[in-house]
Amino acid sequence: xxxxxxxxxxxxxxxxxxxxxxxxxxxxxxxxxxxxxxxxxxxxxxxxxxxxxxxxxxxxxxxxxxxxxxxxxxxxxxxxxxxxxxxxxxxxxxxxxxxxxxxxxxxxxxxxxxxxxxxxxxxxxxxxxxxxxxxxxxxxxxxxxxxxxxxxxxxxxxxxxxxxxxxxxxxxxxxxxxxxxxxxxxxxxxxxxxxxxxxxxxxxxxxxxxxxxxxxxxxxxxxxxxxxxxxxxxxxxxxxxxxxxxxx
Amino acid sequence: xxxxxxxxxxxxxxxxxxxxxxxxxxxxxxxxxxxxxxxxxxxxxxxxxxxxxxxxxxxxxxxxxxxxxxxxxxxxxxxxxxxxxxxxxxxxxxxxxxxxxxxxxxxxxxxxxxxxxxxxxxxxxxxxxxxxxxxxxxxxxxxxxxxxxxxxxxxxxxxxxxxxxxxxxxxxxxxxxxxxxxxxxxxxxxxxxxxxxxxxxxxxxxxxxxxxxxxxxxxxxxxxxxxxxxxxxxxxxxxxxxxxxxxxxxxxxxxxxxxxxxxxxxxxxxxxxxxxxxxxxxxxxxxxxxxxxxxxxxxxxxxxxxxxxxxxxxxxxxxxxxxxxxxxxxxxxxxxxxxxxxxxxxxxxxxxxxxxxxxxxxxxxxxxxxxxxxxxxxxxxxxxxxxxxxxxxxxxxxxxxxxxxxxxxxxxxxxxxxxxxxxxxxxxxxxxxxxxxxxxxxxxxxxxxxxxxxxxxxxxxxxxxxxxxxxxxxxxxxxxxxxxxxxxxxxxxxxxxxxxxxxxxxxxxxxxxxxxxxxxxxxxxxxxxxxxxxxxxxxxxxxxxxxxxxxxxxxxxxxxxxxxxxxxxxxxxxxxxxxxxxxxxxxxxxxxxxxxxxxxxxxxxxxxxxxxxxxxxxxxxxxxxxxxxxxxxxxxxxxxxxxxxxxxxxxxxxxxxxxxxxxxxxxxxxxxxxxxxxxxxxxxxxxxxxxxxxxxxxxxxx
Numbered sequence: 001x002x003x004x005x006x007x008x009x010x011x012x013x014x015x016x017x018x019x020x021x022x023x024x025x026x027x028x029x030x031x032x033x034x035x036x037x038x039x040x041x042x043x044x045x046x047x048x049x050x051x052x053x054x055x056x057x058x059x060x061x062x063x064x065x066x067x068x069x070x071x072x073x074x075x076x077x078x079x080x081x082x083x084x085x086x087x088x089x090x091x092x093x094x095x096x097x098x099x100x101x102x103x104x105x106x107x108x109x110x111x112x113x114x115x116x117x118x119x120x121x122x123x124x125x126x127x128x129x130x131x132x133x134x135x136x137x138x139x140x141x142x143x144x145x146x147x148x149x150x151x152x153x154x155x156x157x158x159x160x161x162x163x164x165x166x167x168x169x170x171x172x173x174x175x176x177x178x179x180x181x182x183x184x185x186x187x188x189x190x191x192x193x194x195x196x197x198x199x200x201x202x203x204x205x206x207x208x209x210x211x212x213x214x215x216x217x218x219x220x221x222x223x224x225x226x227x228x229x230x231x232x233x234x235x236x237x238x239x240x241x242x243x244x245x246x247x248x
Numbered sequence: 249x250x251x252x253x254x255x256x257x258x259x260x261x262x263x264x265x266x267x268x269x270x271x272x273x274x275x276x277x278x279x280x281x282x283x284x285x286x287x288x289x290x291x292x293x294x295x296x297x298x299x300x301x302x303x304x305x306x307x308x309x310x311x312x313x314x315x316x317x318x319x320x321x322x323x324x325x326x327x328x329x330x331x332x333x334x335x336x337x338x339x340x341x342x343x344x345x346x347x348x349x350x351x352x353x354x355x356x357x358x359x360x361x362x363x364x365x366x367x368x369x370x371x372x373x374x375x376x377x378x379x380x381x382x383x384x385x386x387x388x389x390x391x392x393x394x395x396x397x398x399x400x401x402x403x404x405x406x407x408x409x410x411x412x413x414x415x416x417x418x419x420x421x422x423x424x425x426x427x428x429x430x431x432x433x434x435x436x437x438x439x440x441x442x443x444x445x446x447x448x449x450x451x452x453x454x455x456x457x458x459x460x461x462x463x464x465x466x467x468x469x470x471x472x473x474x475x476x477x478x479x480x481x482x483x484x485x486x487x488x489x490x491x492x493x494x495x496x497x498x499x500x501x502x503x504x505x506x507x508x509x510x511x512x513x514x515x516x517x518x519x520x521x522x523x524x525x526x527x528x529x530x531x532x533x534x535x536x537x538x539x540x541x542x543x544x545x546x547x548x549x550x551x552x553x554x555x556x557x558x559x560x561x562x563x564x565x566x567x568x569x570x571x572x573x574x575x576x577x578x579x580x581x582x583x584x585x586x587x588x589x590x591x592x593x594x595x596x597x598x599x600x601x602x603x604x605x606x607x608x609x610x611x612x613x614x615x616x617x618x619x620x621x622x623x624x625x626x627x628x629x630x631x632x633x634x635x636x637x638x639x640x641x642x643x644x645x646x647x648x649x650x651x652x653x654x655x656x657x658x659x660x661x662x663x664x665x666x667x668x669x670x671x672x673x674x675x676x677x678x679x680x681x682x683x684x685x686x687x688x689x690x691x692x693x694x695x696x697x698x699x700x701x702x703x704x705x706x707x708x709x710x711x712x713x714x715x716x717x718x719x720x721x722x723x724x725x726x727x728x729x730x731x732x733x734x735x736x737x738x739x740x741x742x743x744x745x746x747x748x749x750x751x752x753x754x755x756x757x758x759x760x761x762x763x764x765x766x767x768x769x770x771x772x773x774x775x776x777x778x779x780x781x782x783x784x785x786x787x788x789x790x791x792x793x794x795x796x797x798x799x800x801x802x803x804x805x806x807x808x809x810x811x812x813x814x815x816x817x818x819x820x821x822x823x824x825x826x827x828x829x830x831x832x833x834x835x836x837x838x839x840x841x842x843x844x845x846x847x848x849x850x851x852x853x854x855x856x857x858x859x860x861x862x863x864x865x866x867x868x869x870x871x872x873x874x875x876x877x878x879x880x881x882x883x884x885x886x887x888x889x890x891x892x893x894x895x896x897x898x899x900x901x902x903x904x905x906x907x908x909x910x911x912x913x914x915x916x917x918x919x920x921x922x923x924x925x926x927x928x929x930x931x932x933x934x935x936x937x938x939x940x941x942x943x944x945x946x947x948x949x950x
Contacts, residue, residue: 056518082520091518092511096267097260108256110520137267157520 004161004192005032005055010064012050012216024050026216027064032194032209037187039207040196041240047216048196049088052165055194056086068161082111085154088165095139099130099149102138103156110157124152144175151182162186164195168202180206200236210236212243219243249528253521257529258536265499265537275498276544283548287558297424306347306429307364309355314370314413319349325440345432359420365429366419376414473567474650480566481646482622488542488580489619489638492587493612495541496534500591503530504680505604527592527677534588568649575648579641579662582669586637589672590615596679622646629657637668703754707844710750711861714742714836718865731816732824739828743836750840760946762839765891767943774937775894778881779901781930786877787917788924821907830900837862837879838886838895847949854948855883878902888938890945 007030014022025047032038040048053059055066057077065072071079093102103124107117125134128148133141138149154162164183168176183206187193197203203210204224211221220227220243228234231242266272310318326347333344352358355367371379408414415437419430446458468475507513516526552558568576594611598604621627621639629643640661647654718738721728728734751758758764842858849857862883863876882895889895909916 058514058517078520078522081518084518086515086518088514090511091515093515094260094264094512095510096264101263105256105260106519109253109260109516111250111253114252153515 003031004034004069005030005038005194006065006067007031007051007055008065010051010054010066011062012047012054012059013062024216025054025061028211028213028216028218030211030218030221032192034192035187035190036208037183037193037195037206039203039210040194040213041198041200041203041207041210041236042196042213043198043244046198046213048198048213049165050216051213052086052088052163052194052196055080056084056163057081082157083159084161084163085157085159086163086165087150087154087167089167089169090165091150093138093146093149093153096137098135098137099141099145099152100125100134102149103152106153107156110159112157120156120158124156128152143171144178147171147175147179151179155186159191161192161194164193166196166198168197168199176202200240204236212240214244219246250522250525253525254529254532257521257526258532261499261503261529261533262536265533268502271498271502275495275541279545280548283545284552287552301425301428302344304346304365304425304429306345306366306425306432307350308347308429308433309350309352309358309364309367310370311355311367312370312416313372313375317413318368318370318415321437321440321444322347322349325436328440328443329436345436347429347433356418359418359426362423365423365426366417366433368433369416369418371414371416373411373413376408376412377410379414470650471567472563472565475563476565477567477649477651478646481649484649485583485622485638485642485645486616486619488583489587489615491542491545492538492584493591493615495545496538496588496591497608497612498541499537500534500588500595501598501604501608502595502601503533504592504595505598506595506601509600523681524677527673527680531585531588531592531673531676534591535584538588539584567651572648575653575658576645579644579658579665582662582666583638583641585669586665586672587615589669589676592676593672593679596676596682618642629654629661634660635664637665641665699755700757703750703756704844704847706754707750707841710746710844711841714746715865718742732820735824735828739832743829743832747836747840750844756840756843761843762835763843763886763890763892763945765889765893765943767889767891767894768941770937770941771889771891771894772897774934774941775885775897776901777930777934777937778885778898779905781927781934782878782881782898783902783905784916784919784924784927785931786874787919788921788927789877790874791917791924818911822904825907826900826904829903830896833862834882834892834896834899837865838882838892842883842886842945846945846947850949851887851945855880855887858883884935885938887945887948888935888942890943 007028009027009029010025011023011027012025014024028047028051030038040051042048050059054061054073055068057073057080060074065074067073068080069083071083073080094105097105100121103121104117107120108114112120125131128151130145130148130152133145138146141149162183167183168179171179180202183193183195195203195206207224209221209223210227212219212227220230220239222230224236227236227239231239233239233242310322312318329345350358350364352364352367355364355369358364359367417430417433420426449458470478504513507516517523549558553560590611594607595604598607615638618636618638619642621633621636622642622645627633627643629640629647633643634640634657644658644661648658721737722734728737747762750756751761837858841861842854845854845857848854859876859878859880859882862879863872863874866872866875878899882899885895885898886892906916
């Protein structure tokens with residue numbers, strides 16, 4: 001069990017006053033290997049976000065276990081969070097901080113060594129091309145610039161594992177492509193990436209392995225080539241439909 | 249706890265607050281500017297008004313058969329006034345009242361047209377006797393001021409005797425100068441009457457000047473410091489609570505609810521910062537901002553006092569030796585933590601900033617009201633109030649400032665307040681760990697689904713509405729003042745029709761919502777045993793508590809005594825005060841309320857919450873806790889049996905038992921301890937039977 005992400009029989013049941021029990025994730029298993037991009041592919045409401053939120057310790061699993069770099073998400077959530085960077089389309093920045101202050105805040109709060117913070121912030125500002133706007137307040141930035149600041153704050157503490165929950169939702173084509181390039185670059189730098197999406201082309205382009213998730217269950221988990229071989233269809237969209245309909 | 253993380257978070261929160269210019273201006277800048285403007289404006293208006301009233305020459309008319317005699321009196325009064333002014337001078341507070349008579353045809357019309365400020369009608373004794381009683385305003389004597397109710401009881405206000413002439417002053421109560429003129433004329437006439445009376449007494453051989461008969465003086469044995477302390481102590485805690493709440497709210501409402509709304513909370517919760525550290529930083533921020541704004545306001549007020557813009561009484565002396573200051577400070581620390589936690593919880597509970605704003609006002613009112621406990625007359629720290637957060641600090645501060653240091657009770661106050669602060673701090677930390685902070689939007693499907701799914705979300709609103717109706721009717725509808733009408737209205741309209749309306753509106757299954765389920769036969773035996781034993785256990789528990797902290801007598805008495813109108817037949821008592829509440833109140837509280845809340849709380853919490861709400865519906869203050877105790881017992885029975893029926897029997901039986909004991913004169917609150925212990929044993933046995941024969945309430949939260 002040396003993989004950076006090990007998920008065993010992980011389940012999440014929400015309790016809702018009105019609806020009663022909602023079984024969002026129903027005992028899923030998967031592993032994410034070091035340096036790969038692992039994709040969770042599923043429709044809206046399939047359980048992708050809930051799974052990633054459990055991995056990032058925002059939600060507590062109802063049963064099962066998940067380990068991030070050897071730390072259990074329930075037993076040692078702070079260590080888990082220190083080891084990962086979480087990016088989601090729904091997470092936001094602080095509008096009254098500048099881009100520089102934002103990156104610095106997240107580096108410090110994630111306990112990046114104090115003496116190296118300034119150097120790290122400068123590097124990220126340079127890397128993401130936001131030097132010109134580094135001292136502008138976030139609420140004054142364009143969507144594209146905000147996205148860059150968001151990515152920079154996600155990796156501010158240089159975590160070995162990155163979780164991207166539907167990162168391109170709401171972005172235009174160019175920004176979405178840039179996001180994909182950045183994710184590839186992170187992989188090239190040895191980061192392990194767990195990535196969720198409902199966009200088939202994105203999963204095809206980016207993921208080393210793909211888990212198809214539907215109704216809180218993982219229906220298949222393999223490389224794209226193997227999924228093609230097993231299902232006998234070429235396009236991921238068809239593979240996905242094949243599994244979902246077959247399950248139904 | 250990583251203090252560096254807390255520091256980073258704290259600096260971050262403060263930085264964001266400082267950059268929110270609108271908030272800073274509204275919270276700090278505007279009050280600083282507004283207070284002097286308001287004070288100066290008020291001062292200018294008051295001075296201008298006083299000057300205007302003093303300079304006004306009051307025009308009046310005189311009518312009535314005794315007008316000439318009144319004119320003579322007024323002429324004498326004018327001379328006396330001029331003499332007194334010359335002799336004593338204005339510096340002794342003798343204001344010159346300038347008045348002149350105006351000849352008018354119709355005084356009432358002239359008064360309405362503002363041609364005159366008031367008019368006088370002088371009537372002879374028989375004419376005054378013939379007046380309808382309500383037309384005359386009560387004749388007052390200057391020695392019995394109306395505002396002093398205590399004195400009025402000792403010195404009855406003199407009334408006009410038959411045959412005594414009367415001067416009626418007509419004025420316009422809605423016009424400042426008319427009202428002021430009436431007051432001045434009234435004082436003038438009273439003074440003149442006293443002078444005339446003294447002259448008559450002397451003329452008829454009264455041996456001494458009537459003013460020299462006796463002189464009355466009083467002297468307070470309290471020092472100026474104690475008097476000031478008592479005054480300041482009554483309001484200090486409430487003012488601090490007000491400032492802390494308003495100051496803290498500046499940052500608190502946004503600190504979680506705002507972050508939740510913007511989506512930055514999720515970002516923060518995925519960082520390495522622990523929830524405890526995030527809560528600590530946010531609370532420190534609230535406390536710091538609240539204290540800072542409080543200090544700014546106090547400094548602002550002190551500046552006005554120093555520069556005499558706000559004038560304090562001459563004998564205003566605050567004595568605060570270091571020991572007093574330290575003691576007060578120690579009491580205020582947990583209070584500040586408590587308030588900041590309450591604000592943080594409020595912010596965490598609300599889904600949006602706007603929702604947090606909506607919750608703030610009731611929270612503010614409740615806390616402020618409790619903190620005014622020191623104003624209540626006769627409330628001492630050596631009472632049950634010592635365990636009530638905020639109220640205990642309020643009373644303790646009053647006692648400390650008058651120099652009364654009841655150390656064991658001050659210590660208990662600190663412990664109770666600190667315990668409340670710790671509990672709220674932990675609760676706010678728990679709230680920040682709740683998944684609904686992140687997933688709240690997923691729980692709103694019920695709003696679209698409506699029907700039974702929506703009832704749990706709305707149930708407390710319904711009971712709040714029932715409570716408002718119950719209190720409003722009890723306080724404002726005199727026709728409902730009789731016991732019979734009140735019971736019939738409450739039970740049939742509120743507690744029976746109300747739940748039926750809820751069942752209809754939310755399309756609930758009546759059998760499920762009202763827990764109409766059969767129980768095992770042994771349950772009935774247990775219910776019968778609980779009737780007397782539960783009553784006595786409640787009294788015994790409060791008597792036991794009374795040994796440690798004095799419990800108000802009325803509270804103990806309310807367990808075993810019910811006030812019924814004398815002469816009310818027993819069958820009516822049983823029907824109206826036992827059977828009807830047993831059925832209707834159980835339908836309302838162990839029926840729909842319990843059903844609606846069953847998944848909101850775990851069983852123990854559910855019993856307490858339903859019991860407490862049941863207690864709150866018992867209007868009389870001293871009945872809340874005894875009724876709440878019975879409410880918890882009745883809810884526990886419903887949870888064990890899953891049925892409303894045993895509770896109905898216990899409820900009706902308990903009420904009947906209390907009335908029967910009261911009528912028979914059995915002193916239930918004064919029994920020997922072994923009897924209470926025996927009752928406890930029977931009570932325990934009854935619940936053991938219930939447990940062994942349990943058919944639990946379905947669908948509870950585990």
